[in-house]
Amino acid sequence: MSGSDLESTHRTVERVARESYGRLVAYLSSHTRDVASAEDALSNALVKALTTWPRDGVPENPEAWLLTTARHSIIDHVRHQQVADAGEPTLLLLREESKEPNMTLSTEFPDERLKLLFVCAHPAIDPAMHTPLMLQTVLGLDAVRIAHAFLVSPTTMGQRLVRAKTKIRDGGIRFEVPQERDLPQRLDAVLEAIYAAFGLGWDDMAGVDQRGRDLAEEAIWLARVLLQLMPGEAEVHGLLALMIHCEARRAARRGPDGRFVPLSEQDSRQWSFPLIEEAERHLAEAASRGRSGRFQLAAAIQSVHAERARSGRTEWVAIMMFYEQLIRISPTLGTRTGYAAAVGEAKGPEAGLAVLDEIAPDDVSAYQPYWAVRAHLLQRLGRTSEAADAFDRAIGLAEDPAVRQFLLQKRG
């Protein structure tokens, strides 16, 4: 086989791995509840593909080939470990195997990714691990990349992932879509975890540090997978609308020299209109379901910001009103800070400051957005020395050098 053929086979393996990873892990682990062994089996199968496909050619249905090979790998592994302690789930897998002897020829197997998403965001799993688990099991991201995004050491992230998977296997967490009664709460945890991967702050009007996690594309991908599996859920559309609206402004967030450009100073011609339109379609779809929710409200706020591209002005009163509704459902530090910023624009800086003053000082000692908004409002009131103090806090808490530079300039 020639070099270029080999290369193209490698690319095929990579593509199949990327597209099918989550589907295969979900299907394999839904029988055994053992996510870690499903992942191991799949990586064995991928290694085998790299050696046999160049020799024998790419199978007609690569995904089914990987599934069969991974399944054999799990079964072999269990046999090596002595069948005595194999347990029921693996016996189920074996039975499944005998039922479908021609798996390589069948083209369809059930998509169990939705169950896997609910398992990853199960209340019995540490909430901080929901997102990393999803990124690894559904998208196949490695622990190192996830560790970078979440600011922990790669070794620690690896250990935490192993621990969480052990909990899934041994803790009796069921691979199932929650019942109607539990669905809203459980779905919210899934949405929250996807949004956490997106990692963007609420807004960026006053020089607020973006917790850029470099996973925006992965988060949008996860949300699209979820939408495909639950097309009728308004909040899934809401989450997608929110993320896509933010994504539409990516190019405008930095000047040509790399400097930070806050939302209010962004050139709206640099926004992506196809993305804005897509976000608006999701928002309309969500609204047609007649069930409001926090992601739809957050997306609605972004939608008002996007409207500036057409009207040339920002309707702060509308934004303020959406925030009022959002605070009722989700009174987080981020929401309250965003609300204060909106009130500051709609009713004046004094009113905005009053909203900030209601937040307990202990909650904000290390919360950058609060200080950035506070500095901005104090500066508008001409309270220069207090503003300088608040700017210092915002600068000191910023992680992004461009945001730091921007705030240093504003501080004067």
Place this chain on the structure above:
Amino acid sequence: MQFALLIFESPKAFAARNSDENDPYLGAWRAYHKALVEAGVYIGGNPLQAPETGTTVRIKDGKRHVQDGPFADAKEQLGGFTILELPSLDEALEWAARCPAASVGAVEVRPVSSEYLRRVTG
């Protein structure tokens, strides 16, 4: 629990210490220090003078070896340290990411070994 943030800086960052009051790196450090103090996590720390001012001492076979400059010849050199009191490594890494040196050099986070300190100090 105490953590040491070991600040590693490039020759350029060391050189920037001689620039005027409006230097953005200096401004960022001032703000960072203020944020650490106001958040109630700051225990102490100090910047160090440039690596060239260092002298390394070793005793080998009973003989003194004295070398100009730092122990290792690396691109980034120890430029200072900060000691923080924090609940866990997660918070220490957050503060390390905010450190102005993290975006131009590197910040190593090490837990202070209070157990060893007890054995040493008795």
